Amino acid sequence: MGFEKAGFETAFVNELDGVFLNMYKYARDKMKISQPVFGYHQGDMEDLTKDLGKKMLTGYVNSSKEKGILIGFVGGPPCPDFSIAGKNLGRDGKRGKLSETYSTLIIQQKPDFFLFENVKGLYKTKQHKEFYEELKNKFKKSGYVLTERLINAIEYGVAQDRDRIILVGFKKELVPESMIDLKNRQTLLESCFPWSEYIKHPRREIFAKYQKIDDLYDKPLTRKPRGIPMDTTVEYWFKKNSVSKHPNSKNFFIPRQAKARIASIREGNISGKSFKRLHRWKYSPTVAYGHNEVHIHPYEDRRISVSEALALQSLPKEFIFSGDLPLSKMFKAIGNGVPFVAAKAVANTINGFLNSL
Secondary structure (H helix, E strand, O other): OHHHHOOOOOOOEEEOOHHHHHHHHHHHHHOOOOOOOOOEEEOOHHHHHOHHHHHHHHHHHHHHHHOOOOOEEEEOOOOHHHOOOOOOOHHHOOOOHHHHHHHHHHHHHOOOEEEEEEEHHHHHOHHHHHHHHHHHHHHHHOOEEEEEEEEEHHHHOOOEOOEEEEEEEEEHHHOOHHHEOOOOOOEEOHHHOOOOOOOOOOHHHHHHHHHHOHHHHHOOOOOOOOOOOHHHOHHHHHHHOOOOOOOOOOOOOOOOOOHHHHHHOOOOOOOOOOOEEOOOOOOEOOOOOOOOOOEEOOOOOOEOOHHHHHHHOOOOOOOOOOOOOOHHHHHHHHHHOOOHHHHHHHHHHHHHHHHHO
């Protein structure tokens, strides 16, 4: 959706989980976004690398190429196996293997460009870095010029501290030789890709601003502290998305045994592994609701609602889920996503680069 709002057209969507796919289709329909050119496909991504699945996808790609359309593959293979907080199974984990599957899909179909998104652990953790470098070398051998950046959602005006590695590749024939690093072949010169163009709050600066006033959060604040950008606060997004009036405002887990525990946690205390109470004038920890991860409303003694979680992911307030779905599915789908505003900014960056070639 971020790419669509940046001017790209969605041609084909693949999702394994039927419930997740229907949630996505429902949200798009409510926002009056047209159906992808070749529709939706429910199935294992690996099926698209062989037999009938491969033939089907190749047909879609070739028919687009015949029209002279630039083709991009945009994806983020499931990341728990590379997450520092996950099982750390890496490339051998069931989900870790999907990163290699995605690379195979790209190498087979040879889109004009691709985006690969994953957790910081794949990029920073020594045991996973080797696998990541192998993937990059495969892309280079297949004729792609690469550029990468560890982004944080808060840099783009999202009220969330969420690091993700973004790897982007372009077919070598699209890129002028003058833009390629002579010392590190198949890599774009840092000065040639506008990673910083859509960054609103550089990482060091924004976290330094919060650090300066951190002691103020020891007591409730009814007004935003000076010097803090409004769009990086939880309260801004709650109000922007009118979360109390949103169709999913009543969709939240009602605690039975944890009421006293929730009431005892002060606003802004996110020190625990779970039951982290947000602060209205700060950003949220990473929105991820698996493994008993619980975010508590800043000033109400309850867990946050689906509408509030959607707001933390910076989605438009028109983005809604059908209210009769399992809560666990809704929260997992939200946590699995990439913050909309960040996705749109990255898409704008790629679009600007392609238009400059």
